[in-house]
Structure formats: structure tokens, C-alpha cells
Amino acid sequence: MDKMWAGRFTKPSDKLADDFNSSLPFDCRMYVQDIRGSIAHATMLGEQGIISKADADAIIEGLSGILADLVSGKLEFDYSCEDIHMFVEQVLTQRIGDTGKRLHTARSRNDQVAVDLRMYLGAECETIAALIKELIAAITEQAEAHKETILPGYTHLQRAQPIVFGHHLAAYGMMLSRDLGRIGDAFKRMNVCPLGSCALAGTTYPIDRKATAASLGFDGPCLNSLDGVSDRDYCVELLAALSLIMTHLSRFSEEIILWSSWEFRFVELDDAYTTGSSIMPQKKNSDMAELVRGKTGRVYGDLMGMLTVLKGLPLAYNKDMQEDKECIFDAVDTVKKCLEIFIPMIRTMHVNKDRMYRAAQEGFINATDIADYLVRKGLPFRSAYKIVGQIVGHCIQSHQMPDEMPLSEYKTFSDLFEEDLYAEISLETCVKKRTSLGAPGAMEEQIAYLKQI
Ligand code: ARG
Numbered sequence: 127m128d129k130m131w132a133g134r135f136t137k138p139s140d141k142l143a144d145d146f147n148s149s150l151p152f153d154c155r156m157y158v159q160d161i162r163g164s165i166a167h168a169t170m171l172g173e174q175g176i177i178s179k180a181d182a183d184a185i186i187e188g189l190s191g192i193l194a195d196l197v198s199g200k201l202e203f204d205y206s207c208e209d210i211h212m213f214v215e216q217v218l219t220q221r222i223g224d225t226g227k228r229l230h231t232a233r234s235r236n237d238q239v240a241v242d243l244r245m246y247l248g249a250e251c252e253t254i255a256a257l258i259k260e261l262i263a264a265i266t267e268q269a270e271a272h273k274e275t276i277l278p279g280y281t282h283l284q285r286a287q288p289i290v291f292g293h294h295l296a297a298y299g300m301m302l303s304r305d306l307g308r309i310g311d312a313f314k315r316m317n318v319c320p321l322g323s324c325a326l327a328g329t330t331y332p333i334d335r336k337a338t339a340a341s342l343g344f345d346g347p348c349l350n351s352l353d354g355v356s357d358r359d360y361c362v363e364l365l366a367a368l369s370l371i372m373t374h375l376s377r378f379s380e381e382i383i384l385w386s387s388w389e390f391r392f393v394e395l396d397d398a399y400t401t402g403s404s405i406m407p408q409k410k411n412s413d414m415a416e417l418v419r420g421k422t423g424r425v426y427g428d429l430m431g432m433l434t435v436l437k438g439l440p441l442a443y444n445k446d447m448q449e450d451k452e453c454i455f456d457a458v459d460t461v462k463k464c465l466e467i468f469i470p471m472i473r474t475m476h477v478n479k480d481r482m483y484r485a486a487q488e489g490f491i492n493a494t495d496i497a498d499y500l501v502r503k504g505l506p507f508r509s510a511y512k513i514v515g516q517i518v519g520h521c522i523q524s525h526q527m528p529d530e531m532p533l534s535e536y537k538t539f540s541d542l543f544e545e546d547l548y549a550e551i552s553l554e555t556c557v558k559k560r561t562s563l564g565a566p567g568a569m570e571e572q573i574a575y576l577k578q579i
Pocket residue numbers: 149153208209235236239443445447448449
């Protein structure tokens with residue numbers, strides 16, 4: 127079939143050039159949005175008297191038929207078309223004849239693709255937000271079940287102070303709650319309608335941009351036609367938000383991998399979300415978590431790719447912008463898959479309380495609490511800190527933990543030590559007494575916050 131622009135050219139384009147130019151293999155996924163956008167446009171053209179009502183009705187009917195046939199699989203994509211916009215217009219004209227050629231009045235593919243992509247990504251924002259909420263719910267369930275499960279909290283990957291596992295999990299819940307906010311923010315700026323910007327300079331036809339924007343569910347039309355066709359900030363914003371989701375899932379994955387190792391054995395992932403080795407029969411690998419960690423690099427790459435495509439592009443539309451889709455689609459697909467696998471993986475994760483408790487008993491993680499004990503007895507914190515440093519050194523040398531050391535030995539470091547020390551520095555007390563807002567002894571507020579998301 128001749129190209130739409132064949133009149134201007136003296137010979138057909140090269141097959142290689144056609145393939146290179148084509149975006150149908152990846153923009154075909156926006157067919158629903160493309161057809162919905164065209165129906166809104168045709169309706170407006172009819173209402174405004176730019177085309178006749180009869181033509182508008184024929185176009186709308188034709189487009190609805192194409193949509194139904196694509197959904198049912200009766201109609202297949204013709205990959206000789208340059209993109210989804212050309213494909214739909216071609217089928218429409220084949221089906222309803224010359225009337226179909228009136229659809230592209232007061233419109234360009236430049237505003238069309240921008241509308242399609244904003245609508246497509248808007249729907250994806252909703253799906254991703256729902257998945258984040260589900261993951262937060264799974265995390266909160268486990269956090270609540272383990273609000274008294276003691277384990278060491280770490281800094282520098284060194285045992286630092288005792289916390290509860292629910293506290294650690296709730297930290298990821300907080301990260302994801304911010305991710306939810308970022309997806310919502312990205313959506314707000316995405317949800318403005320470029321339709322009617324046309325190629326770059328608007329149109330002389332009396333179009334009603336507010337009507338098309340409203341009928342497609344946008345908050346309103348964008349206010350500058352050049353910006354309308356060349357803005358891809360919403361892609362960058364969404365990619366940045368997706369990248370941060372992956373950062374959080376990747377850090378979580380790293381910990382799950384570490385906790386599942388034989389060295390830690392804090393958790394055991396369900397068999398359904400692990401794999402074995404083809405050679406070492408004892409192995410149970412956290413492949414899902416490792417893949418999430420690996421895929422994080424892909425999503426960062428998508429963000430960098432998008433930013434680099436936009437850098438240096440003159441206004442308004444340039445074909446470079448066709449490269450926006452593969453990055454953003456890859457990132458959206460990847461994040462959805464990662465969230466989908468994370469939800470059941472977290473829900474079914476078995477927690478080894480004994481191992482966690484034993485790890486907390488070693489490593490002097492109540493040292494700060496011994497110092498705080500002396501502070502309560504009147505010593506300045508810095509002096510108490512120094513004494514406890516000496517006690518830790520002594521314990522290491524004499525192969526004992528602070529709770530095992532007899533009071534008589536404590537007395538050689540300070541006569542402020544009394545029998546009540548032991549209850550004061552037990553792991554349970556250390557955790558329960560940390561009731562400052564956000565601390566492991568104050569889980570209720572954190573869990574309540576995560577539950578209302
Ligand atoms: N397939 C193009 C894209 O994805 C649609 C817009 C093409 N516009 C143009 N004037 N060539 O960006």
C-alpha cells in the first residue's frame with residue numbers, strides 16, 4: 127500500500143528504512159488508548175461542526191468495531207504500517223471508505239502519540255499503585271506477626287542494637303508508602319491532555335480542547351502546543367519513581383538473600399519462590415530476590431536512556447522521541463513483575479525466631495544500654511560510654527557476654543552497678559524500653575500507619 131505521504135515523494139522508501147522507522151511492534155500495546163483518543167477527537171469534530179455528524183458517527187462506529195476486533199483477536203496488526211496510529215487509520219479507511227480520511231482533521235500523530243502514551247501510563251500508574259499497596263499489606267502482616275521477634279539491628283553490617291523484626295520490615299513499608307506518593311505525584315502532572323496541539327502549532331479549526339480532555343478523563347488540556355507535543359517529563363518522572371521502587375526492592379532483596387544464607391538463617395523462603403542447584407543438592411537459592419536485585423540495573427538504564435534521548439532535542443517533536451516507549455514500557459513491565467513476585471514471597475516467608483534471638487544475644491548489642499544504666503545512676507554519658515568500652519574489652523578477653531558477667535566483676539569497673547543491672551540490660555528490656563516515636567518498642571503507631579494506606 128502507498129504511504130500516506132506518497133504524493134510528495136518520487137520513489138518508495140527502502141524496506142530496511144521502513145523497518146527501522148516502524149514503532150508498531152512496540153506501540154501496538156497502546157491500541158485501546160489510540161482508539162479511545164480517536165473516538166473522543168471524532169466526537170468533538172462532529173460537535174463543533176468541523177465534520178458532519180453523520181461522518182463523525184460513521185467514524186466512531188468504525189473505530190468501535192476495530193477495537194472490538196482487536197480485543198477479540200479477529201483483527202491482526204499489519205506490521206507494514208509505521209505505527210499504531212497509521213494502522214488504525216488504515217483499517218478504518220478500508221472499512222468505512224473515504225469518510226475515514228476525515229478523522230485526521232485538526233490532529234497530528236505528534237499530539238496523538240502524546241495522548242496515547244499519557245493515557246497508557248496513567249492506567250499503569252494505577253496498576254502499580256495497587257501492587258505497591260498489596261505489598262505494603264503483605265509486609266504489614268509479617269511486621270505485626272513479628273512485632274516482638276528480637277534480632278540484632280545493624281549498622282556497617284555490624285550488630286548494633288536490638289530491634290524487632292517487625293520494626294525492620296516496617297521500614298520497608300515506609301519506603302513503599304513514599305513510592306506510592308511518588309507514583310501519585312507523577313500521575314498528577316501526566317494527566318493533562320496534549321490533544322489539539324496538533325503537529326506543533328495548534329490549528330485554525332474551531333476545536334474544543336477542553337471537551338476532548340474531559341471526555342478522556344484528563345484534568346484539563348496542556349496550555350502550550352509546542353510543549354504539548356514535545357514534553358516527556360512525565361516519562362522521566364515515572365521512570366525516576368520506578369527506579370526508586372526498584373532501589374527499595376533491591377535493598378530488601380539483598381537482605382533477604384543475606385538472611386537466607388546458612389551463615390544467618392534468619393528467614394527461609396518458601397520452596398515455591400526459590401530454586402535448587404543443578405549440581406549441588408544442598409542448595410536453596412533466593413533466585414527471585416537475586417533477579418529483582420539484578421533487574422534494578424535495567425530500570426536505572428531505562429531512566430538514563432530516557433533522559434539521554436531528551437537531552438539536546440530542539441522543540442517540538444523529533445523522531446528521537448519514538449525511543450521513549452521501549453524504555454518506559456520495559457520499566458513498567460519490570461516493576462510490575464517484581465512487585466508481583468515480591469508479594470507472595472514476603473507473605474510466605476518463614477521467620478526463624480530462634481536464630482534471630484541467638485544472634486541478638488551475641489555481639490554486645492546491649493552495650494549502649496549498660497551505658498544508659500550508668501547514666502540513670504548519675505554518670506555523664508561520655509564517662510559511662512568509656513567504662514562500658516572497658517567492660518566490652520574485658521568480656522571479649524574473658525570469653526563471656528555482659529549478661530553472664532558476675533556483679534562482683536562489674537563492681538571493679540564502677541560501684542554504681544547493682545543487681546538490677548541484669549533485668550535492665552536483658553534484650554527484652556532493651557527493646558521494650560525503646561518507646562520513642564518510631565522505635566522498636568513503639569510498633570503500634572507504625573503498624574497503624576501502614577494499615578491505613
Ligand atoms: N510513531 C511515532 C512515535 O512513536 C508517532 C509520531 C510520529 N510523528 C511524526 N511526525 N513522524 O513517536
